Amino acid sequence: MARALAPSLLDLVGSTPLVELPRLSPRPSVRLYAKLEGQNPTGSIKDRVAKAMVDAAEAAGELEPGRRLLEPTSGNTGISLALVAKLRGYALTCVLPASVTEERRRLLRLYGAEIVDSPAAEGSNGAVRLALELAEHDPSWFMPFQYANEANPRAHYEGTGAEIAEALERVDVLVAGLGTGGTLMGAGERLRESFPDVVVAAAEPLPGDEVMGLRSLADGYVPPVLDVSRLDRKLLVSNEQSVAGLRLLLEREGIFGGVSAGAVVHAARRLAEKLDEGVIVCVLADGGWKYLSAGFWDAEDVGAAMERSVWW
Amino acid sequence: MAAVRIPPTLRAEVGGARQLEARGETVAEVLDDLVERHPALAAQLLAGGELAPFVNVFVGGEDIRTLDGTETHVRNGDSIVLLPAMAGG
Numbered sequence: 001m002a003r004a005l006a007p008s009l010l011d012l013v014g015s016t017p018l019v020e021l022p023r024l025s026p027r028p029s030v031r032l033y034a035k036l037e038g039q040n041p042t043g044s045i046k047d048r049v050a051k052a053m054v055d056a057a058e059a060a061g062e063l064e065p066g067r068r069l070l071e072p073t074s075g076n077t078g079i080s081l082a083l084v085a086k087l088r089g090y091a092l093t094c095v096l097p098a099s100v101t102e103e104r105r106r107l108l109r110l111y112g113a114e115i116v117d118s119p120a121a122e123g124s125n126g127a128v129r130l131a132l133e134l135a136e137h138d139p140s141w142f143m144p145f146q147y148a149n150e151a152n153p154r155a156h157y158e159g160t161g162a163e164i165a166e167a168l169e170r171v172d173v174l175v176a177g178l179g180t181g182g183t184l185m186g187a188g189e190r191l192r193e194s195f196p197d198v199v200v201a202a203a204e205p206l207p208g209d210e211v212m213g214l215r216s217l218a219d220g221y222v223p224p225v226l227d228v229s230r231l232d233r234k235l236l237v238s239n240e241q242s243v244a245g246l247r248l249l250l251e252r253e254g255i256f257g258g259v260s261a262g263a264v265v266h267a268a269r270r271l272a273e274k275l276d277e278g279v280i281v282c283v284l285a286d287g288g289w290k291y292l293s294a295g296f297w298d299a300e301d302v303g304a305a306m307e308r309s310v311w312w
Numbered sequence: 313m314a315a316v317r318i319p320p321t322l323r324a325e326v327g328g329a330r331q332l333e334a335r336g337e338t339v340a341e342v343l344d345d346l347v348e349r350h351p352a353l354a355a356q357l358l359a360g361g362e363l364a365p366f367v368n369v370f371v372g373g374e375d376i377r378t379l380d381g382t383e384t385h386v387r388n389g390d391s392i393v394l395l396p397a398m399a400g401g
Contacts, residue, residue: 046401077401124399146401179400204375207398209320217321217356220366220396234375236393260400312400 010087013040013047014159018167021282023252026269029277034255035164038287042079042107044258045160045285046146049182050080052155053144054088063142065089070141072096072131074124074179074310075104076286077146082111093141095131097123099211099309103290123211123310124179125221146180147223153186161190164281171195172278175268177260177285178202178234179312181226187283188230201233203260203267208239208307235270237263239306243296245269246288258286260312285312314342314371316392325352334392339369340382342392357394368395 006012016039021032037045057063069092071081078094085092092113096105099120108115116134118126128147135143146152160183164171174191176183181202188200213219228234237245239259246262249255257265261284268282291311299305313333318326326332327350336342343363347354357367362382369376370393376384386392 049401074400124401125396128399147399177400182401205398205400206393206395212319212398213321213396217319217364217367217394217396219321220364220368221399222365222397223399228375228377231375231378234378236370236373236375236395310400 008087009041010051010084013051015163016040018164018281019255021249021253024248024265024269026273027275030272030275031279032268032272033168033279033281035160035281035283036255037160037283037285038257038261042083043287043289044076044080045183045283046076046080047083048155048159049146049152050077050084050144052151053146053149054081054084056149056151057142057144058088063090067142068093068140070095070131070135070143071146072118072124072127073146074127074312075100075108075290076312078113079104079107079111081144082108082113086112095127095134097127097211097310099123101291101309102293107290120308121210122213122219123207125213125219128221146182148225150225152180152182153189153225156183156186157190160283161187165191165194168279168281170279171198171281172275173199173201173268173271173280174283175201175203175264175271175280176283177264177312178204178226179260180223183283183285185225185227185230199232199271200230201235201267201271202231203235203237203263205242205260205263205311206236206238208309210308211310233271235267237266238303239296239311240302241266242311243302243306250288255284256288257284258288258291258312260285313388314386314390314392316342316346316394319395321396322353322356322394325356326350336386338382338386339371339376339384339392342386343382366397368397369393370395
């Protein structure tokens with residue numbers, strides 16, 4: 001598909017390819033498709049969200065040039081915001097769990113972002129907690145805050161979901177990874193408009209014991225953008241299952257996905273087994289490049305090798 | 313009997329166990345059985361008699377909030393996972 005000459009890299013966010021996965025469906029009568037979000041400019045679906053949040057804040061007059069941005073992230077949203085911030089003239093600081101892959105830190109620094117570490121043992125929830133504290137003590141920060149920013153699900157309603165609805169005549173199941181809930185809420189809502197019976201299914205990571213928080217279950221965090229009652233299925237996927245899905249995706253279809261993409265493939269295949277026929281769309285949030293330094297590729301015990309890190 | 317995986321945040325309340333066996337035909341009954349034997353769990357798992365909002369319970373790998381909530385049926389040998397709700401992104 002030819003694209004018009006783009007005035008800016010940010011004009012290339014979204015409109016990602018949708019490709020069939022004929023070798024991955026466990027049943028020939030169930031067709032699997034993958035939305036390749038790794039083909040966004042910084043390599044993840046979060047480009048949509050970062051651009052939408054900054055656009056919305058600028059339109060509302062909340063951002064003047066030179067303003068400092070602060071955002072808690074497990075990596076991808078930070079990298080996307082770093083690109084948007086660079087091109088729009090803002091400084092960016094990301095609060096990042098100390099337990100993410102080295103590629104994410106390296107990329108953030110290369111894009112010009114500063115990093116504040118949150119405690120590894122608190123996982124992503126610790127980054128949220130610390131960023132909220134920092135923002136409260138210093139009002140000069142502007143925090144887009146993907147977890148509560150309506151521009152996040154809206155980017156997926158207007159982008160991800162609309163693109164899928166336009167490309168396919170039928171969608172029975174949408175599967176996406178659960179992080180903020182933005183993809184599932186936004187794309188799910190848009191797909192329900194075109195396909196009222198669509199099943200919106202979340203693939204949720206089973207975090208390692210070492211990154212689950214150590215104090216109490218009350219440290220749990222449900223992002224305000226996520227309304228679990230709008231999900232039809234919510235499937236827990238272990239790190240081992242995610243990596244098995246990632247390897248299957250690469251071996252059978254030649255698609256090099258990230259860990260959450262592997263989890264989505266695993267969940268989609270599980271759902272496909274229960275369908276007589278139908279169309280399942282998998283949203284693959286990123287490619288595998290940012291995970292190459294991880295220890296799980298050659299590990300005998302994949303689960304143990306992944307226990308101490310946050311993967312999405 | 314169901315095998316219940318205990319997250320690190322709750323292990324102190326159950327004497328350090330990573331997994332416990334519990335009886336019950338529904339999630340509510342399984343949780344009651346656990347709380348009866350380990351009363352300290354109640355403060356973390358429940359809020360006003362309901363499952364606390366920041367606690368996720370999975371039966372057979374699926375969140376009970378997209379099944380039948382605490383009335384979700386538990387079969388003999390099912391594995392149940394208790395987790396704090398975690399964000400990503």
